[in-house]
Amino acid sequence: MELGWLLRGWRTGIVTTPYPTRPDPPPQGFRGRPQLDGERCRIDDGCTVCVEVCLPRALRLETVPNGLDRRLVLDLLPCIMCGLCVQACPTGALHMQSDGELAVRSPQDAQTIVPLEMEVSSDGHI
């Protein structure tokens, strides 16, 4: 019996990933993370489809600490990689990447920011 298990293990061979010595890429179409292309983003045209569609608020409009400027933030920390934003984006500025090495030391490093200058009225409304 023990021999049977031994044989089975031997037949299985080595299946261990070569990572981290060599890369072990995920399959095509794997939803690794959304990536934002600033060139295509129409946020300054008032397009906030991705922000509205994002459940965990990984895509959000933030007010810059100076209280005047706003910016679009893609924060990978709360992102659940659902891909709804990619589907929703009318300009194709968002697409899913399959890479997996996402760990960061500082929360800021997980952010992609599109700065956006806007005229802000005195009562805070655009």
Added chain:
Amino acid sequence: MSVAVAAVALWTALGLCAAGALLCLLVPRRRLSIPVFVITTMAVGVLLIVSGAALLAGTPLPEFGIASPLPFGPLIVQPDRLGGFFLVIIGLVTAPIGLYSWDYLGGAPAFRYLRAFTVLWFVLLAALILIVTAADAVLLLMAWEVMAYLSYLLVTFEHDDAEIAHAAFLMLAVSEIGTFGIVAAFLLLAQAGGGFDFADLRAGAAQLSPGARDLVFVLALGGFGAKAGILPLQLWLPEAHPAAPSNLSALLSAVIIKLGIYGIIRVTFDLLGVGPGWWGLLLLLVGAITAVVGILFATVECDLKRILAYSSIENIGLICVGLGAALAFRSAALPTYAAIVMIAALYHVLNHATYKTLLFLGAGAVHRSTGTRDLGQLGGLVRLMPWTTLCFLVGALAIAAVPPFNGYVSEWMLLESLLRTSALPAVSARMVVVAGAAAIALTAGIAVTAFVRAVGTGFLGLPRTRAAAHATEVGHSMRAAMAFLAVACFLLGTLPTFILPVLNQVTTPLFGISVANAIVPPLFSGKAGAYQALVGLGGTLFRGLPVNGLVLIASPKFNTITAPSYLVLAELLLLALLLLVLRAIRPQGRRRRGPVWAGGIPTFRANMQYTPQAYANPIRLIFQGIFRSRVQYEPRELAAHYQVGRIVYQQTVPPPLEPELYRPLLGAVSWLVGRARVIQSGNVNQYIAYIFLLVLAILIIRAL
């Protein structure tokens, strides 16, 4: 010189007992009677040690006859070295008990019958002294009976509890059955020898037929064994010893049951002379069974003092194994081995007396401080009663045969000498002795479990009840008494080479051979034979140490060597080394104290600790064939779902042999007594008729 010292000390001690009893009777105030009690008891103890030591060093005292009106001739007091050895034990136990009693008797809860207790205590002490110094069967028996009745009274005094009264009565009853055997044995010997002093009895033994000698042996073994607590006559012991006040429990367990051992040695080794081989094997077998059963029940018991009582049974068993082996070796004409194993047994008697006194005093301290002896209600005492815990721990280590304490030395010697069975001629005898050795090994192993459990659940961890949480350290005199005994345990364990030659003095007259140099060879003085290299080393390194080089070799033929004295040095060195290494490799950083890790729950509660029952559970299940324990378990099916409601779980472990032997026996006795009631009419004439018929029968038997 030593003769005079011994005599003066002995008689002063007896005198002090009388004076103490009288003073305690007359002193009207409790506050005065306690100092009288303490000082007199301690003085008696010291005098007994002096007297016994002098006896061991010198020759037997001259005979001292007391004229008596009884038709048995004068009562003779003439202690020999064996008696002297037991006097030392009584003294060694009594002196710290006296000291202990200062705070113990004085503190709350107050003794109700303090005066009666103190008076009877001194009478009991006198009886103990007389038992070991008597050279006359009648005096021995009289003292024996006084001891039996006084222990009964002292045990029952402080209780109204019917169960304890029953336990004490059981003790008395078994003791009386034993006395019956002892009397019969002495009568048989005396009839053949023509007198009741020991010289006559020895002469009588030589004239008896082998069958009669066997009968005397068995009667004496049963009679004295009943007091010692050997199986199957042990039932009373775990009931009675815990019931007594702790200072008396210590005396009961450390001395009084040892007097049973004294009686066995006196009759079998001294009076009866060399007997057939099976005597020894029988004693060995009984001892082995007693030891194993005793320690097993000590392991599952939850009452601290009952644990100690069961462990007393175990130790008596171990001593009996030694005595049995000595008998067997003597019958096989191997006096060297016999003497060595006898010395081991006597050493164990001494050791058990010290650590068992210590443990009982420790248990008494715990009881005094918490009001309970149930391990399941104790815990956490190490922080509240550090001194008591430390002393109890020393006693536990000693009784579990852990070096450098004394239990280790005698158990090691016992085991080592039992392994010399190849010297025995009969194969069957070898097998029995080997079985005995195996039993000792098993016992030693379980003893560790039993006392790890006692210390671990009783003293470590968190307090399980309010009573335990509010414990306070006991008074100075109690601590001092325990510390004294703890030091004694340490010294007896580290300096056995000074004790063994003294014990050799006891066995030399019994076996006619001195084995001092076989056990404790004068290693560093030159001739060392096989251990030349060691001698060279020791001679160089430890020049100036005593000649009997603190090294123990149980006979030249024994291929082992142990050196308890150096062992302690080695242990200390290792400990120091370990601390150094730990210091060296310990990562730098500050030390944090945090709560117990229990999986992230807010509080670790006391009932999450292992309970004594749970700790003993594997032992209980493995030896279920011996324990015959019963478990009442009713899982409330829905209790777990509702998170309310209690399940029922109750374990009961009946005392050993109680269901198998005692209950049927008691049934049979009550049945017999019920039948015998018909002859009790209450009519005086009828009783006179009975006496007449009895006299007639005796006359007819004599005429035949």
Added chain:
Amino acid sequence: MSILDWARQVRLLHPNEWEVVLTPANLTTTVEALCANPRNHFTDMFGVEMGGERQLRLLFALDSEHGWLHLVVPVTGDSPHYTSLVEVCPATLWYEREVAEECGIIPSGHPGPLHLRLPDDWPEGVYPHGGGFSWQDKIPAVAPHPVELASAPDGIVDYPLGPVRSGVVESGHYLLRTAGEELVDMRLQLFYKHRGIEKRAEGCSLLHLPLIAERISGTSAFAHSLALCEAVERAAGIEAPPRARYLRTLFAELERLYNHHGYQADLCQATGLVVGQAQFDVLKERLLRLNARLAGHRYLFGLNVPGGLSRDLTDTERQVIDEELRFQRRTFTVLEELLFRSNSHIDRLERTGTLPPELALAWGAVGPVGRAAGVDRDLRRDHPYAAYAELDFAVPLETDGDALARARLRLEEVRQSFRLIDQILGSLPSSAVRVPPEACMVRPGVSALGWVESPRGEGVHWLSFGEQRQARRYRVRTGSFANWQTFPAAVPGHNILTDFPVIEQSFGLSFAGADR
């Protein structure tokens, strides 16, 4: 009592979904009558607050012909009461506690009316589902009032296990009571992981609801999103296209496969059969990689959408599944035989953690745990959803109720899953995999039921929509929740402390699914 006797009071909500409105007074007799028929199964009980009106809702699964029965009991007043149903239907025990703490509807005469899911520092009188309460409200902590346990008899150790336990496991607390070896009692404290998923879903749109359902239990993500999507589709009165139904079945079985492999691996770990664990982990990992290739996610997140699936299966992928399945089948046969020949493994399972069939039925055990104890019930067969009605498979049944029966049953289920996948791959209809989103539109105020036989047992989702077509009340009863309630019945008695890991793994329950 037949359903026909209720005909006049019964309202048909959807096909196979009936509703009866009752008063608190005649609730007990109704439930008693329903429980008298062993073909009716108590499924769920929860409270609903709708526009100021509170309802106590019970859900019963009837036979295949009649489907599901909702009992609706409108209640009024500040602290509405009803007579506890525990006497007539023991399985309602936890549910009643849950309703009491979350909706404030009090069961009078409940044997242990303690809080269940809400944390110890939750203030009294704040009812998450009692109306006027949003998931983002801040609830101040009060002095913790943990559930007090009855003390154990003398000599019994309270052996605490968790919430942070050894190994990589979910958080939950067991209080094992042992006399040294044998387990004499056990107290269960779950819900450390109560995240308020049902509350979180309130106000969410159809787009977001599957994302939430997937996170009820990550390892049954597809099953839960499937149940949710089915509920939405029933509410919208549409049906997913045939290809989507078949593919859903395919993915549901793939999920069952990797879960059952993981289950055997965990069980091997509990019995110390490390090679077996490694081998089953290999099978599980291969399936997860297959999932990643097919769905873009190792746990099939994001695949189910109301109205179908978010992506189709290409012919190459179909080929890949086929090949992988052949490998799986081959390896699995070898491993199964090795398992049964490993005495060290089998001996630890046999007569361990026995759940007696009568208790399993009374306490409402579902899924593999129930079927291993003789509860012959499988939603795939009894109330078919997706494409199960068109496929041929057997529902294995065991009656021993011990750990071995549970393990054996899951091995057999794996074989059935192979069979199902083979059939699906062979008869995959060609159509779209999703109805257009605009076709999947629910009417305001409608409610519907969705159900699924997840790898861990029946998952039943009830969804009610508000005026803006957002979720107004989302109620999930997972298989794990139902089975956790039966778990304490299997532990005390003839098991010893070291059996506990085996028992726990043999149930194979999810904390996340029960805690929600």
Added chain:
Amino acid sequence: MVTFELLDEPDSSITEPSTALRRQIQHLFGRSLHIRHVDAGSCNGCESEIKLLTSPYYDIHRLGIFFTTTPRHADLLLVTGAITRAMVDPLQRTYAAMPEPRLVVATGACACDGGIFGRSCLTLGRLSAILPVDTYIPGCPPTPLALIHGLLLTLGRAEQRLHRQILAHHADGKA
């Protein structure tokens, strides 16, 4: 222990470890690391992936990384889940029971920044609100390879791939 309601304001005592300390930690744990995992309210997806780290496919032992049963032996606290209200206290106890120096890794979207739950009446949302976090491993759930990368990054044995990006705007093209 920090109570639930005090957590609205970030705990001032929670600070990022200094670079020097980080170096020292990496030196200490570089070759052998013991992990204690705590599930603080995950969906079991992260646990499933973490468990697979010890399976033949990933075999994290080959990298000198081990899971331990007790925080007393642990160097690194691996936290998953949305930090539910009931798990705050056990989590803090676990952290307190660990010897120093100790590392904390937030795993999965929930522990990193709340995921779909965020801060609610029943979840705290972020691990960094109660413990100093050394490394964040995003993902829902992060794959075993992502976990390995995150652990190696914590130990200084791997490079961080993601960095804060401020994208040029298409309209006026400033960075």
